[in-house]
Amino acid sequence: MYQSKDGILRDPIDKIYYSRMHERMQTGKARRLMKLRQGTVEPVIGRLINYLGMKKVNTKGIAQANKCMTMAATAYNLKKLLRYAGGPKVVAKAQALITKLEHYYSNLLKNIFHTTDHCIVYYHNIK
Template sequence: MSVKPGKARKLNYLSQLSVDTAHHVITDIQAYHAEGKDNQYLEDISNRLKKRLHGQGLIWRNCLADTGYSSGENYAFLESEGLRSFIPPHGTYKGGPDGFTYDKSQDYYTCPQGKIIPFKKEFIEKKNNTRKKEYRASKRVCIGCPIRSECLGKSAQEKKFTVTFYRAEYERNNVRVNSSEGRYMKSKRQSTVEPVFGTLTQFMGLRKINTIGIAQANKVMHLSAMAYNLKKYLKFIGKTVKSDAQGMHHFVLELKASISLQIRPLTALNI
């Protein structure tokens, strides 16, 4: 069951698709139940895809995806696999409160008034089942602070906030995303994956699956991907054959010209 704001509930499958940026070949496709989020399936996709590519002697270096696949867990997983992520973070991500600076070596924050907010504990947030770190100052630190009412609000006695456990992984990913290479990668992803999705849904009938069960849905998706890749292969072979024929034609012309040049001096010498 898929639920989207402002739209009716529907029985859907979630199609996850990976595409090679060099030739727009579908390298992996899988159907999942639609109640999950995209970022929950990235690890499964990556494990399956990496094994397949390595089996063909292909090296995978970069992972391009949209914001739906963003999570600290995914960034950390991709780094452990030796992959560079280019996945824009969610708009809600912050490396800490506004105006606070982070000290990586001592793992604490400094507030705008120069007071230290130390790390207190690590925990799992139940709402999203995500790993978090809590930072909290003591009451005496915040007493008498000139910006106390703005910083703490009405009821709080001390400054307390949580930050994702994977802050370092987020920051490294964000540096890549905001670089010139990251901007290029974003345009590359948009021109690679989106057209493939459009072809599958608009021209190959994947807007609806007329089967029962996720296993049958996967068969339909795999057959569609096979048909798509076969068309790409035939098109590529056609270009290769045409270019080979043109190359052979030019070779023959050059060979004839070379023979002609060699014959003419000999004829002149004989005369």
């Protein structure tokens, strides 16, 4: 309900959809699925927001935001893997993966800086 300019209380346009969804969420199946989601998905999102700095994704575009979320999920899963299955083999595999990721990102940064150096050199040659 909302109050219009003339002071009359009116139902919103989408009230039909809200009431239909409310009825659907009162079924046993919906309650089971909601409890399952609250126990699996929402704690992960809460940890990403509170402990891994994902309150705000500072990128432009869906593709870049997906990359940020993928990296945050990878970090979360690695931490969880090391915490719960932290035998020597698992630790060695995780360290190897971290080394590969560091190598990949250092090469990526080198390529970015190389292309910007090339652009700067090219720009200076134009003058």
